[in-house]
């Protein structure tokens with residue numbers, strides 16, 4: 647187990663808790679519960695279905711209410727249901743007592759595809775919901791803004807490269823801004839529900855997620871049909887840069 651990665655998940659959950667606790671939008675996403683799931687065995691044997699930290703229509707007009715409702719109440723809840731089922735069916739000796747996401751991501755190469763898809767689906771969406779907010783967008787501030795400028799030349803150039811990563815991901819997957827172990831900011835993408843914390847050969851860039859963009863069609867087809875570029879352009883208007891700054895600094 648890599649202590650940096652373990653620390654990251656703990657710290658990012660704390661950062662999210664601190665950020666959302668201080669926000670005016672109200673939080674029912676319960677990062678504390680997420681943290682608990684990270685640090686203790688799942689005695690109850692289940693990851694619970696958390697509410698969104700804002701209303702389904704709160705991201706309108708950029709992301710529409712029906713998309714958010716189906717995405718959250720059907721797709722996201724489906725990952726959690728199937729994750730719990732897959733954990734229940736797992737040979738206990740693989741994960742041992744620590745049925746945390748971090749332990750699963752660490753041992754992903756040895757775990758069934760159902761765990762990979764659904765643990766990833768659960769965690770990736772948890773980040774995704776937290777990285778959006780009503781009246782979001784604009785530009786990051788402070789250390790993250792400086793790091794983006796150093797790494798990519800300018801915020802506009804970063805946006806272009808990040809959107810490209812989302813556009814070029816063939817089929818379903820995610821675009822990521824990742825802080826590597828060396829502290830570098832790197833843009834990457836993963837297939838399906840894989841993420842940069844999973845120890846898998848197919849995950850090209852490993853590190854701390856700072857931004858997560860879902861480019862599965864279910865994230866945009868109701869409003870944008872097949873036009874992923876339109877969805878990505880809209881998404882910049884709802885980015886919660888405070889959460890991203892918290893993840894970067896954690």
Ligand code: MN3
Nearest residue numbers: 721860862865
């Ligand atoms: Mn999704």
